[in-house]
Amino acid sequence: MPELPEVEVVRRGLVDHLQGRRFQQIDVLNPRAVRRHLGGPAEFSSLLVGRRVDVVRRRGKYLWWALDNGDAVLAHLGMSGQFRIGALPPLVIPDSPHLRVRLAFDDGGADLLFIDQRTFGGLSYSEGGADLPSEIAHIAIDPLDPTFDLDTAVAALRAKKTGVKRALLDQTVVSGIGNIYADEALWRARLHYERPASSLTRAQAREVIVAATEVMNQALVAGGTSFDALYVAVNGESGYFDRSLNAYGQEGEPCPRCGTPIRREAFMNRSSFFCPVCQKAPRSSR
Template sequence: MPELPEVEVVRRGLAPRTLGRTITDVELLDARIIRRQAGGADRLRAALEGSALTAVARRGKFLWWRLADPDGADTGEALMGHLGMSGQLRFATPGAPAAAPSAASEGPASDPLRHRRLSLHLDDGARLDLVDQRLFGGLWTSPLVEAADGSLAAVGSPDALLPEGAAHIARDLLDPAADLPAIARALRTRRSAVKTLLLNQEIVSGIGNIYADEALWAARTRYDTPGTALSQRRALGILRAARAVMERALEVGGTSFDALYVNVDGRSGYFARSLAAYGREGEPCTRCGRLLRRVVHQGRSSHYCPRCQRRTT
């Protein structure tokens, strides 16, 4: 599943190509991709066709565009998107079909022709395709509400308004308005395993399995350490490690283990080459040389070093 760095790569790719553009047509090929849309396809088309895209923002793994009417007035709605497990937002060259999967990619690539579920046609002739092999992602509209803390709603947002559908999602660690000490205190009030808490999008958003393992390895903390066993200093250290590893991933386009995640140009990210823990079961820890282990904890794989990340009770 694309995590925060991968979704931010997509957002940055969308901004220069969509901002200021008007949606001229919504081409729906599979209605399952808009299953969260109140009122169905007719409502989606009514909200989008003729609307201009005035901002593209992100909180955690959620993306959205702000919408304006033909006179430039805000419509009070946003077009929300989530990539799910395998969603891709890909640009097709005007007048040409989407490109075939890259031969250089590894893994089960989404086919940009067969798995194209919805396309937005823009007034410059470009076509933005939502490609999703597994259909866990989607697009839908949502009314705007005020962020609870009154700060800028998200990365890329012009004000404190955000879609109602994302109002329950916590701020992420790349958000300038994120309060790391408060998030650390929230971690410390829970008895759940620290990795479970990092994956809880209502505590801190955007962190998935990959970056949770990497952050915990960097902070020398085992995945099953209870939140209540953390000191404030240790909890802050974990959050700062998570932010640092995601910033490094962002610099190289995110993490691609297979071709299910690519950017808007169909290119993969390269951070998988720099991972210290995730996916390295049986390989030596780069810090101490002990062989890394993988366990299944609460239905998810966790990768850790048994020497650097000792059990805490």
């Protein structure tokens, strides 16, 4: 599932393949892919034709393409969204059954394809959004942003009246963290997912955010985490960070620190993986 490192891998691919190019034709094959654009698919397409992409930016799991008129295209991969570079003619690759949007350019080069099996992702047009789309103004600065401030994030985390994992997944506290890196950060910081965020010492809150930052940086170096074909870079390649996971997806495997089998518990309609010895549950949850 694309979290911050995976989205950053995609962003870098788009920097190479999208920046400086001008749209000639946009085909929305499934209107759900642009459902967040209130004007509808036809308007979305017409707004893009003739526009040039100046720069590809990211905050948390959101991407946006700053256009030459000060507007932007805002994109989210959801759970299964992919941007792929189409084959150059005369090569022909079979269309994915999940192809949602095809973007063609005036330079005759390869198309950009938005492919999304579960259709939770999508594109929209953001007026005046080149610097930061107003639609994502509520999303916190992510730990890979040069302006990220650790003390601000620590204060925001400790101010939440909920469990530490819920708070880590809250994109208005720290952005970019999803279920995989939340579990990995909690394992590294030896914290149980139900530990109240407000009960963390400043040092503990700092430790778990630093752990999240480190694990996401390491995943980025590895090209991201891929369990299946649902997450791939723009060239179709998979990342290999899944080999480095200590907790997530490791139910029954020995904790790399103490050897106790990793446990899985239901949490927020998904799963939490943790070491029951290294990450003791708080009294309140027992």
